[in-house]
Amino acid sequence: MVEKHVVQMVWTLGRGGAERMAFDVARSLPARGYRVTVIAAGGGGEMAMDFRAAGIPLIIAPEASRLSRLRIVSFLREQLRHLKPDLLHTHLGADVWGGWA
Numbered sequence: 001m002v003e004k005h006v007v008q009m010v011w012t013l014g015r016g017g018a019e020r021m022a023f024d025v026a027r028s029l030p031a032r033g034y035r036v037t038v039i040a041a042g043g044g045g046e047m048a049m050d051f052r053a054a055g056i057p058l059i060i061a062p063e064a065s066r067l068s069r070l071r072i073v074s075f076l077r078e079q080l081r082h083l084k085p086d087l088l089h090t091h092l093g094a095d096v097w098g099g100w101a
Contacts, residue, residue: 005035007085009076009094013045013060018091023047025089026056037083041076041094 006029008022022038029036038056040048043063051058061075080088090099 013047
């Protein structure tokens with residue numbers, strides 16, 4: 001069976017509910033036969049160390065305040081082209097940027 005790749009995109013990695021849900025989902029996917037990558041579209045946060053400690057592949061975009069909207073979308077588009085996910089699961093503010101990308 002071919003392993004499917006799920007990319008979860010959150011805005012940042014603060015300690016909010018969406019970030020915690022993305023973490024829990026990302027930890028559970030490999031046991032179900034999925035490969036997972038998490039992208040923080042607007043920058044990092046406190047939970048980055050939790051994702052890394054759990055061995056979850058993580059891509060953190062430069063802080064959004066330092067990038068124009070076009071550069072955020074370009075960064076995310078480049079990541080998605082490289083990762084070639086079978087499924088993109090977005091959370092909260094990342095839905096707009098992930099959708100544009």
